[in-house]
Amino acid sequence: MTLLIEVMERPLDPGYAEAAARRREAEAAGQVRRRTPAARAGMALLALVLGLATAAASHQLRVPQPGVAEAREVLERQILDRNAQVAELDGAAQSLSAEISALQQSALSTEDPQLLETIRVDGLRNGSLAVTGPGLVVSLTDGGGGLVGDEDTDVRVRDADLQIVVNALWAAGAEGVSIDDQRLTATSAVRNAGDAVLVDLMPLNGPTYVVRAVGDAEAMQTALARSDVPAYLQLLGSQYGIRSSVVAQSSLQLPGAGAQTLRHAQPVGSGADGDSSIEEDQQ
Secondary structure (H helix, E strand, O other), X not given: OHHHHHHHHOOOOHHHHHHHHHHHHHHHHOOOOOOOHHHHHHHHHHHHHHHHHHHHHHHHHHOOOHHHHHXXXXXXXXXXXXXXXXXXXXXXXXXXXHHHHHHHHXXXXXXXXXXXXXXXXXXXXXXXXXXXXXXEEEEEEOOOOOOOOOOOHHXXXXXXXXXXXXXXXXXXXXXXXXXXXXXXXXXXXXXXXXXXXXXXXXXXXXXXXXXXXEOOHHHHHHHHHHOOHHHHHHHHHHHHOOEEEEEEEEEEEXXXXXXXXXXXXXXXXXOOOOOEEEEEOOO
16 A cells, blocks of 8 residues: 555656756756757768668568579479479389289280289279279368458368268278379378378369269268268368268269289288289288
């Protein structure tokens, strides 16, 4: 209370009051020197010079330096060159895979047709070969214009959303699944890197993500309707404005993922001639 009373009764510190009193006495005695017009002009000039220097420094900080711009151009060229190299190597790998398949089919078509059919069925099951047939198409589109705002990352489709849809389609009896043009296999990974969705480290182009599943369309649609996916998609739409659709198609074509890497192998038996067959375990 004493402090409050002191503040209310004497809001000005005694030291400030004493200094103001001394200044008033000095002004009355004529001891305070007034600034001359030249001094005032000098102060104004100094302030102008400091302002110009500050503006120039700020402009220099904002304008990209030649070295920085040159380094950025070099990085951009390297990225474009690496992308071109990746595309070229991918095309070469696909060509070699097609050549190997043709040679394999040519060699086994007469020697061991049953083995050739087994290889074909395995390729369809593990996703290495393209597949065609009826199925479902599930589309997810980034939200926007809602209450959360377009810049909020919550309105974008995330990897978890696609994982829930893909797992539900597998559980519904899908024989092959792809996201956009990326075929999913037993070792595929759907992940987020910042705001981008990656499938096996390949970025997908939004804002719409299309999940295609080949199989019995009617059975999958029924199983999907009995799962938690419809409620989850409805929640995404009401909370984040993410639009979704589930459409049955009479014919879908999914690309192949190419030859799969052999992670584990062991002999599972031997024939009459002593040759051992190999079982692949793609974990």
